[in-house]
Amino acid sequence: MKMKNNGFIYGEKIYLRAYKSDDEGMILRLENHPDPRRTLFYALPTTIIQQQDKIKNQIDDPNSIIFTICRKDDGEPVGQTALFRIDWIGRMAVFYIGIADKENWSKGYGSEATKLVIDYAFQTINLNRIQLHVAVENEAAVNLYKKVGFQIEGSLREAMFHQGKYCDFYVMGLLRKDLHDSAEQLTAE
Numbered sequence: 186m187k188m189k190n191n192g193f194i195y196g197e198k199i200y201l202r203a204y205k206s207d208d209e210g211m212i213l214r215l216e217n218h219p220d221p222r223r224t225l226f227y228a229l230p231t232t233i234i235q236q237q238d239k240i241k242n243q244i245d246d247p248n249s250i251i252f253t254i255c256r257k258d259d260g261e262p263v264g265q266t267a268l269f270r271i272d273w274i275g276r277m278a279v280f281y282i283g284i285a286d287k288e289n290w291s292k293g294y295g296s297e298a299t300k301l302v303i304d305y306a307f308q309t310i311n312l313n314r315i316q317l318h319v320a321v322e323n324e325a326a327v328n329l330y331k332k333v334g335f336q337i338e339g340s341l342r343e344a345m346f347h348q349g350k351y352c353d354f355y356v357m358g359l360l361r362k363d364l365h366d367s368a369e370q371l372t373a374e
Contacts, residue, residue, distance in 0.1 A: 191260075193252065194305060196297045201252035201266065201305075204244060208253050209236050211262045215285040224323050225283050226347050248273070250310075254284070254298045263289040266298045268306060268315070277314035278306060299333050307361045316358040318344070327355060335359045 192200035213236060216227045231239075243249050248271040254264040264284035271278040280302065284295050306312040318341065319326050331337075335357040343351035 192255070194301050195257070196301050198257055198292070199263070199294050199297050199301075200255050200257055201298065201301055202255060204240055204251055204253055206237075208262050208265075209233055209240070211253075211285045212236050212240070212265060215265060215283045218285070220287045223348070224320065224326065226320070226345055226352075228347070243267070243269075252298075252302070254282075254294060256289075256294070263294055264298065266302050268302065268312075271310075271312070275314075276312050277316065278312055280315045280317045296329050296333065299329065303333060303359065303364070307364065313361050314358060316356065318354045318356055320345075320347075321353040321355055327357075330357050333359075334363050336363065 191205075192202050194201040213231065213233065215225070216231045216236075240251075243251050249267060249269050250271065251265065251267040253262045254266055255262050263286065264282065266282040267280075268278040269281060280299075282295055282299060282302075284290055303315060306315055315335075316338075317330065317335070319330065321327070321340065327337075336359070337355045338358045339356045341354040341356060344354040345352050
């Protein structure tokens with residue numbers, strides 16, 4: 186299979202690339218459609234102009250790295266993932282991922298993108314810690330994060346108001362040594 190020239194990191198089913206201006210439609214669906222908004226907690230509608238401003242600010246931020254997730258077979262953008270609030274001295278960042286359209290859910294794109302970003306964070310930009318916040322009720326995401334090595338480190342009680350109620354969130358973290366320790370354990374077994 187011929188590789189697309191605009192990819193930055195390649196996996197089996199997907200590749201990650203830099204943002205392109207025609208990604209705005211996918212991002213609008215990610216932030217405006219009720220299905221992804223249910224788990225990503227976006228409360229306000231967004232416009233194309235707001236998206237352009239937001240993306241420009243994120244791209245210009247030296248403490249953010251944003252990728253568009255694309256299917257490898259056709260190059261179609263299906264989601265977005267990022268490392269935000271990168272602390273270059275403390276060697277840590279906050280992880281984000283969203284898959285826009287429900288027909289692209291449960292196909293392994295999210296887990297593969299998460300693994301690719303984790304590898305990039307630890308092996309390329311030399312981070313030591315990645316953390317995230319995830320709604321306790323979002324069992325699919327919690328299970329995915331646990332599967333790739335994140336650990337629940339604590340909880341934030343009633344951290345956000347969403348769909349008529351206050352929701353608890355887990356704080357989850359992954360250290361570089363966690364991956365090394367789990368690899369050693371698998372080798373020993």
